[in-house]
Amino acid sequence: MMPGFRYQAYSIEGQLRKGVLEADSARQARSLLRDQGLTPYKVEVIAANDPAGGSRFRALSLSSADLTRLTRSLASLLEAGLTVEQAFNALIEQAEAERERQVLAALRGEVMAGSTIAKALEAFPGVFPELYRTLVAAGEASGQLPRVMARLADYLEERHALRARLALALVYPAIVMGVSLLVMGALLVYVVPQVVQVYSHAKEALPLLTRALIALSAFLQLTWPAWIALAVAAGVGLRVALARPGPRAAIHRTLLRTPVVGKALRQLDSTRLAATLSILVGSRVPILAALEAGEGVMTLVPMREALATAARGVREGMALSRALGATDAFPPVMVHLIAGGEATGRLDEALERAARQQQADLSTRLTAAVAVFEPALIVAMGVLVLAIVLAILMPIFNLNQLVGR
Numbered sequence: 482m483m484p485g486f487r488y489q490a491y492s493i494e495g496q497l498r499k500g501v502l503e504a505d506s507a508r509q510a511r512s513l514l515r516d517q518g519l520t521p522y523k524v525e526v527i528a529a530n531d532p533a534g535g536s537r538f539r540a541l542s543l544s545s546a547d548l549t550r551l552t553r554s555l556a557s558l559l560e561a562g563l564t565v566e567q568a569f570n571a572l573i574e575q576a577e578a579e580r581e582r583q584v585l586a587a588l589r590g591e592v593m594a595g596s597t598i599a600k601a602l603e604a605f606p607g608v609f610p611e612l613y614r615t616l617v618a619a620g621e622a623s624g625q626l627p628r629v630m631a632r633l634a635d636y637l638e639e640r641h642a643l644r645a646r647l648a649l650a651l652v653y654p655a656i657v658m659g660v661s662l663l664v665m666g667a668l669l670v671y672v673v674p675q676v677v678q679v680y681s682h683a684k685e686a687l688p689l690l691t692r693a694l695i696a697l698s699a700f701l702q703l704t705w706p707a708w709i710a711l712a713v714a715a716g717v718g719l720r721v722a723l724a725r726p727g728p729r730a731a732i733h734r735t736l737l738r739t740p741v742v743g744k745a746l747r748q749l750d751s752t753r754l755a756a757t758l759s760i761l762v763g764s765r766v767p768i769l770a771a772l773e774a775g776e777g778v779m780t781l782v783p784m785r786e787a788l789a790t791a792a793r794g795v796r797e798g799m800a801l802s803r804a805l806g807a808t809d810a811f812p813p814v815m816v817h818l819i820a821g822g823e824a825t826g827r828l829d830e831a832l833e834r835a836a837r838q839q840q841a842d843l844s845t846r847l848t849a850a851v852a853v854f855e856p857a858l859i860v861a862m863g864v865l866v867l868a869i870v871l872a873i874l875m876p877i878f879n880l881n882q883l884v885g886r
Contacts, residue, residue: 486510486526487583490519497522499579501586526590542607543581545644549637551581552613556630565592584608597621612757612774619764632760639756643749643840650847654858661862668869670705673698676873687876694872730782737783741850748843750784751811755836763829769796784810801828815839 486507489499498519504510511521543551551572558568569589576582584605591601599618602609609617613633620629677695680687687695701708722728737743754775761771772792779785787810794804802820805811815835822831 486524487586488514488521488525489523490514490521492520493518501573501582543584545637545641547578547581548608548613549634549641551585552630552637553634556627556634559627559630565598598626611777612761615766615770615774616760616764619761619766623765625764629760629764632763636756636760639840640753643752643843646844646847647749650851654851654855657855657858657862661865665862665865665869666701666705668866669694669698669701673869673873674702680876688872688879690868690872691876694869726782730786733781734783737781745843745846745850746781747784747810748812748839748846750779750781751815752836752839752843753778753780754784754788754811755815755832755839759829759832759836762832768801787811812839 486504487499487501488510489497491497502510502513504513507524507526510524514521514524554572554575555568558571559565563571566589569585569592573582573585573589576585587604588598588601591604592598597618599614599621602614602617616629616633617626620626623629673694677698680691719732722732736746757775757778758771761774762768766774769792772788772795776785776788776792779788787808788805790808791801791804794807795801799807800820800823802816802823805819806813806816815838818831818835818838819828822828822834825831
């Protein structure tokens with residue numbers, strides 16, 4: 482069992498090469514590089530607890546997609562009967578990104594030195610969140626690490642897919658609205674003033690729609706820098722407000738009271754909570770510890786506060802379903818499903834069923850909302866563009882009528 486080393490070495494052609502290799506010592510690593518025709522420049526041991534590199538490892542991070550793929554690969558290898566060392570070796574060979582190889586090599590080095598996987602993961606808080614580490618620790622303690630990793634991979638894949646659906650539902654309408662606003666702004670600021678010059682010598686009174694368009698164009702020409710500054714200030718102000726606990730909580734409460742958006746956000750957090758509790762409870766994690774970990778996956782402050790209140794109720798002896806129902810923050814269907822699981826002694830299955838039900842309901846609502854919103858947005862933008870075009874053409878129509886007389 483040899484530790485990993487990160488190296489930088491020059492080839493015969495003078496090209497700097499970087500990579501990771503295994504060796505008993507840094508001296509042997511340099512010797513192996515020379516055997517490959519490389520001139521060692523820098524060789525560093527990869528260890529999560531190395532004082533020289535610990536802070537650098539803490540700064541490493543992986544994307545959600547990379548972490549999901551890595552977890553699924555590790556779960557598949559462990560389920561196939563490979564040892565942890567063999568699984569990490571396979572993952573290192575497969576890794577394409579340098580930072581992914583660094584993380585895997587450091588984890589393998591810690592595990593081979595006698596550390597548990599969960600303990601080794603603690604050196605990478607930017608890569609593996611607390612929920613991830615808690616589940617791995619539970620899997621190691623119960624001796625069911627392959628099954629727990631498989632469930633964790635399922636959870637990450639479902640979460641990634643849900644994020645993708647949310648992004649898809651929001652990106653297209655945002656693009657359509659943004660492009661339409663830019664086109665209308667360009668028409669009003671640059672095109673309309675040129676057309677107005679044509680009508681400046683007309684003796685006939687211009688139509689009301691044309692006069693309104695001219696007035697709006699003149700207003701925007703004078704104030705467009707102020708509107709841009711106002712938009713930037715609003716964006717910065719919102720970012721600053723979300724960084725502070727008090728304003729962030731107030732904004733979240735306002736969003737939850739919004740008729741359509743509030744219900745979708747509430748369902749989204751409830752889905753995350755139910756899926757998280759399902760995995761934790763199924764991995765034999767105590768319910769209070771599971772609820773504490775569940776707070777970390779919820780994004781809305783009022784929902785986290787409601788869960789903390791429910792956790793206090795459970796600590797005092799209340800059933801989970803009753804404690805969640807008393808907060809009036811979670812969907813009633815989810816609460817009843819949990820109550821049924823408590824009655825039958827299959828809480829983890831009930832939580833998983835609740836997560837799937839909430840996710841299916843949320844997906845249905847998103848699909849319906851997008852199906853209505855997208856055509857409505859296109860029609861609204863089309864009406865506005867049509868109004869601008871008519872305002873420009875109506876004086877020409879009136880002029881043709883006068884000439885015809």
